[in-house]
Amino acid sequence: MSVEFSFTIQGDSEGYVTFLCPFCGSEFKLRADEYQNDDKPFEDLFCPYCGLTKSKDNFYSKEVIEKVETIAYNYMVEQLNDAFGKMKKSFNKPHSIIKMDFKPLKKVNVKELKDKDTIETAFECGCCNRHVKVLYCAGASKVFCPYCGVDI
């Protein structure tokens, strides 16, 4: 079964959205317009801190995963309520022997996702000109481009 859900994440004031590295657990931000630019498609992301790479589905933040799970849960609740509602009707016809009672399941509130402005520094990659916001201490470490993986 495949169902399509659609939702939006509100970026920070400059249109950046938060991601999470599956290797080192650090958060960074990418510009929504660059992340979803169909002219420059990409499969894998590099973590700007540790520089390791994995397919981009692995970089969603906890909040996004939670939201997807909530939306999927609510969809399931809707389907179940619908199915049981119909069943209840057919069981409870006037001369039916078996009676059925059923309380509909409650849906969970879906939170709105909004990225706050934080103290990260924005970097532009000299190679592909795309951007990343990271927590940065000058000289302490390298920052890697999340799209092409080179050091910035």
Add this chain to the structure above:
Amino acid sequence: MISYRELRTLSLDFRRISSNLLNSDDDNADVNMIRFKKFIDETPFISQLLHNAMDGVDYDFKKCFLIEDSGWHSIEIPADEKLHIKAQYDYMTFIVESDKCSVTGQAMRFPHSSNKWADIIQSFISNAFKPLIDYINDAISKEIILLEEEQKQTPSMVQNIGSVYGSAVQGTTITSTNVTNVNDNEKLLEMLGQAINALASIDAPEDIKADLQDDIEVVSEQIASPTPKKSRLNKALAGIKKFAAEFGMKVAVSTAVGTVTGFDWYKLIQAIETFVDKIK
């Protein structure tokens, strides 16, 4: 000595091959580990680094990786980093060179909570060998930073060449300006129609959605008009841009139940901008 350029390439190659190892599953874990081991042995910068750390260190890796017992295997990390590096390197050599041992076979012997092969293998490789990967990765980054600081002290001859080249490239792009045609406008109107449809499914406050709908309608009117007004278009465009920056993140998430998709607001903004540019 390794050059700045070679080092940057080495950094990318090493991170790619390490990621492949860390992302292994049952089918490719052994191959990935053999490739990783070969890479660190045959790359002079890394093998030298490891020699420097391990030479003269006498330590049995089975004190760090407790793999002899009949029960669950476990890891006891020694406090001295050099011992830890040597233990990881020797354990990896043991797995790669032994006929009876496979990465999956070893992974199964460590306590695990998932019942998926890929999870068990990935968590084993990460627990057992990630510190070695981090050690090498950090050493490469530090060397890059050192070389960058040395370079800063030499005058910027290279930069001049760079900027001449840059403007030459820009020159060629300027000549290829777009020409308006009716087709483009029809396409744009179609996109605007889709945008209004997409609005309904967006989870944003109603008043913001109403404002956006007004802006889209203004743009549609102006495009259909024989004398489009630049100022009105720009005002509406600013509204659409503001919305896209705040709410336009299209997320494509695969879940157990399905996928998530959305409308491409940025493509629309680009198309409107191209239209506005063409108005005299």
